[in-house]
Amino acid sequence: MKSRNHKLFRIYGFPSFGLFLYLILVLLNPLERTFVSWESYGPFDYLIEFMLCTFYAMVICETGIQLNQWMSLFYSWDHHIYSRFPLQLLLHSFVLYCLIRIFFLFDFPVYFGYDTLLHRQLIIIGVIMSLLSTTVFAAEHYFYNWTAANTRSIELERYTNQAQLEALKLQLDPHFLFNNLSTVTALIDQQPATATAYVTKLAAIYRYILGNRDRDTIFLYEEMEFINNYLFLYETRYGESIQVNIEENKTMLRAEIPPLTLQLLIENAIKHNIFSKEDPLFINIYYHEPNTMVIENNKWLKAEGRAGTKLGLKNIKERYRLLGCPLPEIVENDEIFRVEIPLIITKNS
Incomplete structure (x- = not known):
């Protein structure tokens, strides 16, 4: 599979997805717990938490991109569609699970509320995002293949018609x-x-x-x-x-x-x-x-x-x-x- 250029997605998608993820985590938690935590926040705590959400969003997307390109080298979508999708989904989810486990080994201030509830929430979000990203990569592959096939068909028709015209010109x-x-x-x-x-x-x-x-x-x-x-x-x-x-x-x-x-x-x-x-x-x-x-x-x-x-x-x-x-x-x-x-x-x- 041809490697895609995800430069614009990395520039604009990671921060946007980080903000979206931040809002999701706020909405998932009870308001009382959220506001109690925010009462203890300092000026830079909001920025730090937003950066952590952006980093997690980047990890989700970047691991998906790299895993998709790596698997395409030896296990293409074309010949393994039915096994490639669940395999890539499981590998991506496993990688995110391991990274989340490593993240929670660090000691953060208690008022951040980084407890077992957040741990489970991040894992669930990671699995959902893995499912979405794997679906996107599969759809992207078949969309590009469909577009390329249409382009080849048009070019083939043009060259075939050219050959026919050359032959007709010869006969006429x-x-x-x-x-x-x-x-x-x-x-x-x-x-x-x-x-x-x-x-x-x-x-x-x-x-x-x-x-x-x-x-x-x-x-x-x-x-x-x-x-x-x-x-x-x-x-x-x-x-x-x-x-x-x-x-x-x-x-x-x-x-x-x-x-x-x-x-x-x-x-x-x-x-x-x-x-x-x-x-x-x-x-x-x-x-x-x-x-x-x-x-x-x-x-x-x-x-x-x-x-x-x-x-x-x-x-x-x-x-x-x-x-x-x-x-x-x-x-x-x-x-x-x-x-x-x-x-x-x-x-x-």
């Missing part, structure tokens, strides 16, 4: 459409069956993007079906200039990834590299270690590709971060560019 790009329509036109007379398949794949690409734009993650088998359609367009257009090898792993197809992750990486490889039939672009998609997919390509960068903005990679990393998953790892040298994508395993996987 005039050059992309012109190239695909030109390919279809050339295929209609020579290879009508291939032309039909080409149009079908192109339609499936649009259907996938529009149909999954509101999802944070998607099953890998759905993404792979989309990628096969997507690669069909490029392999038909470029022939042997682009060679893709995809390793089969049926056990991982129910894992999940953010939509369009593979598409962004493949598009990144095609966009930034020079390739030809003599020097093809090799794209390998395979699995490495538990729950990791690797997208790897040989590298021969275009001149403008050397200073790329890498917006696609940034988008993928941000979506993984907002999902609370391990971030993709990038390995790059003069010959290869490799991205290791963690696969998300859920109960539905």
Whole structure:
């Protein structure tokens, strides 16, 4: 749990709580006893008693703060809510009980009335305040978690929408459409069956993007079906200039990834590299270690590709971060560019 800044609470809360505690102790005691004690008070006795109440208030709050932060290091609210609350309450009450016992070892003037009745009152107040502070800390933790979750959800939606828009811009790009329509036109007379398949794949690409734009993650088998359609367009257009090898792993197809992750990486490889039939672009998609997919390509960068903005990679990393998953790892040298994508395993996987 992230440590909170309680500076303002310490500055203004301790004195206010001390005054409140002072009034409570006055109201708890019979008026006769209170006024008899006050008849013997000197000029500084009221100040001393108020300072003692403020000190006790500070002890109650500060021990609660420190105990809460200490327990959060190894016994978090997230995973132990039902046992953490009573445990923290008991520990806080025990600490206050021990401090009260130590306090009553000191000898105070008799007219202060620091007797067994006050001893019991302070213990009862300590237990009540322990209950309140533990409740506040639990509520604070879940309030911050709720706020953070809402913030992450909004950011995730923004980055997901950005990825969808980038993909749509790619598909609606005039050059992309012109190239695909030109390919279809050339295929209609020579290879009508291939032309039909080409149009079908192109339609499936649009259907996938529009149909999954509101999802944070998607099953890998759905993404792979989309990628096969997507690669069909490029392999038909470029022939042997682009060679893709995809390793089969049926056990991982129910894992999940953010939509369009593979598409962004493949598009990144095609966009930034020079390739030809003599020097093809090799794209390998395979699995490495538990729950990791690797997208790897040989590298021969275009001149403008050397200073790329890498917006696609940034988008993928941000979506993984907002999902609370391990971030993709990038390995790059003069010959290869490799991205290791963690696969998300859920109960539905």
